[in-house]
Amino acid sequence: MKNSSDFAILDHLMEGCQIIDFDFRYLYVNEMAAKHGQKSKEELLGRTMMEVYPGIEKTSMFSVLRKCLVKRKPAELENEFTYEDGSTAWFLLKMEPVPEGLFILSIDITLRKRAEIDLQEQLRRLEAFREIDLAIINITNLELVLKTILEKVRSTLSMDAVDVLLLNPDSNVLEFASGCGFRTKNIKKTQIRVGQGHGGRAALEQKTVVTPDLTQPREPFLRESLIKGEDFIFYCATPLITKGNLVGVLEVFRRTQFNPNKNWLDFLETIARQASIAIESSRLFHSLHRSKMELMLAYDMTLEGWSKALDLRDKETEGHTQRVTEMTVALARKAGIPENELVHIRRGALR
Numbered sequence: 001m002k003n004s005s006d007f008a009i010l011d012h013l014m015e016g017c018q019i020i021d022f023d024f025r026y027l028y029v030n031e032m033a034a035k036h037g038q039k040s041k042e043e044l045l046g047r048t049m050m051e052v053y054p055g056i057e058k059t060s061m062f063s064v065l066r067k068c069l070v071k072r073k074p075a076e077l078e079n080e081f082t083y084e085d086g087s088t089a090w091f092l093l094k095m096e097p098v099p100e101g102l103f104i105l106s107i108d109i110t111l112r113k114r115a116e117i118d119l120q121e122q123l124r125r126l127e128a129f130r131e132i133d134l135a136i137i138n139i140t141n142l143e144l145v146l147k148t149i150l151e152k153v154r155s156t157l158s159m160d161a162v163d164v165l166l167l168n169p170d171s172n173v174l175e176f177a178s179g180c181g182f183r184t185k186n187i188k189k190t191q192i193r194v195g196q197g198h199g200g201r202a203a204l205e206q207k208t209v210v211t212p213d214l215t216q217p218r219e220p221f222l223r224e225s226l227i228k229g230e231d232f233i234f235y236c237a238t239p240l241i242t243k244g245n246l247v248g249v250l251e252v253f254r255r256t257q258f259n260p261n262k263n264w265l266d267f268l269e270t271i272a273r274q275a276s277i278a279i280e281s282s283r284l285f286h287s288l289h290r291s292k293m294e295l296m297l298a299y300d301m302t303l304e305g306w307s308k309a310l311d312l313r314d315k316e317t318e319g320h321t322q323r324v325t326e327m328t329v330a331l332a333r334k335a336g337i338p339e340n341e342l343v344h345i346r347r348g349a350l351r
Helices: 004-011 031-036 060-071 110-138 142-156 197-205 224-230 262-311 320-334 339-350
Strands: 016-020 026-029 075-082 088-098 101-108 161-168 173-180 191-193 209-211 234-242 245-254
Touching (some): 016 031, 031 101, 060 075, 060 088, 060 101, 110 142, 110 262, 142 161, 142 173, 142 245, 142 262, 173 197, 173 245, 191 197, 197 209, 197 234, 197 245, 234 262, 245 262
Antiparallel strands (some): 016 026, 016 101, 161 173, 161 245, 209 234, 234 245
16 A cells, blocks of 8 residues: 555545455545544544444445445445434445545535425425325315325325324314224224314414423323334324314324424424314315205295195195196106206296
8 A cells, every 4th residue: 555645645635545355354534534434544544344334234225336446446326324313414425446445425415405305305395295185176075085184194104004083072172084004993083172182282272282202201002002002102193274263183103203394293282273274175165065955955845835836726626736747757767868858857847
């Protein structure tokens, strides 16, 4: 190996430079390479990668290094490196065989990669918004709309389970309406009063409630069976509000620790607003449908009442209108008139 003075130029580069031998032992590192690894040069030189970073031999990056050393061919890859404290950084690694072993050039691309990841995440969320909007527009069945929303929340926010509790205005109780991702059926028994527990507090205060660790909550989690049977750790609830009125609560659960950022919370609350609109739209649709059916029934009963009143004037014609109506409908059906149009034939005959 050349004398360290031969690497004076490399010592001052903004890129990380290191040379490892065929046993993955550090022969040379410059200051930037040491900084990239969050180690001092003294901690690296003369030691193997496996000694300095236990477990590194199980990574895909190490596989590429080994392949370069064996086949003596250059390689390049983008690698996410995880530090001892759990933090991560991204590096572009360029590897080139040298007589001593392998020369590795490392360039910090963390900012670019995080920007790319954020952009991809934003696109995923926009796609989720679009699919939820289409479900709200095209599906009138509330159960199907909620199922679509919950599946999107679960996948887009990387949660293990999600549910919706709807408010029963008569009892002021939040009741289970729909959910996905649960191991047991215990969640379906949920009935909590507004203001009671985590979900009830989110409803009462009309704000998002986050509990990072259900195993050590500041206040007891009322549904203990969910923790024991589901092994949930992270919990978050956000209220469903439309036109200023509370309609329910959206709950999300995760079985591993999680610290949501502002973007994550903003997305959850936006989804909650969409869910509120879906619930309101479905209820309005069914209310209008029920009103229409009641109006049609009243109209038909009025026509029948008039025809009976006319028949009763003369004993000889009693029931005549009804018999004519039945014959007319039967003839129309035989003539091939669609069933949905027979109602108009029947009403015309009654007149």
